[in-house]
Amino acid sequence: MFTITTVYDNYRYKGNLNVAHGFSCFIEEENLLFDTGGDGEILLKNMENVGIDPKDIKRIVISHADWDHIGGLFDLLDLNPDVDVYGMRAFPSKTLKEMKERSNLILVDSFSPIVSDIYSTGPLGTFIKEQSLAIKTRKGFLIVSGCAHPHISTIIESVSREGDVFGAMGGFHSVNKRDLDSLKDLSFLAPSHCTDSMDEIRSAYPETFQENGVGRSFSFE
Numbered sequence: 001m002f003t004i005t006t007v008y009d010n011y012r013y014k015g016n017l018n019v020a021h022g023f024s025c026f027i028e029e030e031n032l033l034f035d036t037g038g039d040g041e042i043l044l045k046n047m048e049n050v051g052i053d054p055k056d057i058k059r060i061v062i063s064h065a066d067w068d069h070i071g072g073l074f075d076l077l078d079l080n081p082d083v084d085v086y087g088m089r090a091f092p093s094k095t096l097k098e099m100k101e102r103s104n105l106i107l108v109d110s111f112s113p114i115v116s117d118i119y120s121t122g123p124l125g126t127f128i129k130e131q132s133l134a135i136k137t138r139k140g141f142l143i144v145s146g147c148a149h150p151h152i153s154t155i156i157e158s159v160s161r162e163g164d165v166f167g168a169m170g171g172f173h174s175v176n177k178r179d180l181d182s183l184k185d186l187s188f189l190a191p192s193h194c195t196d197s198m199d200e201i202r203s204a205y206p207e208t209f210q211e212n213g214v215g216r217s218f219s220f221e
């Protein structure tokens with residue numbers, strides 16, 4: 001079972017958690033944090049409010065090195081340096097150097113396992129390389145995207161080569177016709193963060209659309 005809680009987002013789902021531009025979510029069972037939002041103070045406060053102890057985090061996957069995804073990383077590493085951090089060679093060399101000095105840095109080059117049934121897609125896209133999570137559930141893969149710069153349709157297509165995809169959540173960025181169509185066969189959609197066509201997705205797929213935002217948890221078997 002996987003329980004995923006959004007801890008940093010542009011949208012609020014519940015409570016008095018801080019809303020800010022950026023994305024981060026936590027997978028409880030594997031103590032895995034995906035992205036770290038834009039600001040360490042906000043991230044740590046939100047984590048505290050939902051009961052996540054930074055010292056429990058064992059692994060952090062950074063989707064790409066834009067500030068709204070990596071911004072909270074080093075504040076977190078101040079509190080817990082004993083973490084495996086999954087980055088990519090496409091990150092700026094200065095960032096990689098600091099990551100290497102302050103954590104156990106692992107570079108992801110292709111679709112590969114992070115832990116048990118959680119995989120990284122490896123770097124996708126051309127202009128901004130980005131990795132997403134592909135979580136193997138009983139229903140198929142759940143994709144968790146940071147910003148989806150490579151386009152959500154491309155990410156879905158790539159993970160589909162590994163097995164059926166049943167859902168997607170996180171930032172879907174700019175959603176074109178091809179992206180919107182690619183969501184048609186999914187049974188779970190929880191876009192958030194930088195998704196620019198939220199209303200369009202909601203009205204195209206009212207039965208599968210789920211409101212996402214900071215404080216929202218989803219569980220999957």
Ligand SMILES: [Fe+2]
Pocket residue numbers: 022023066068069146147171193194
């Ligand atoms: Fe972003």
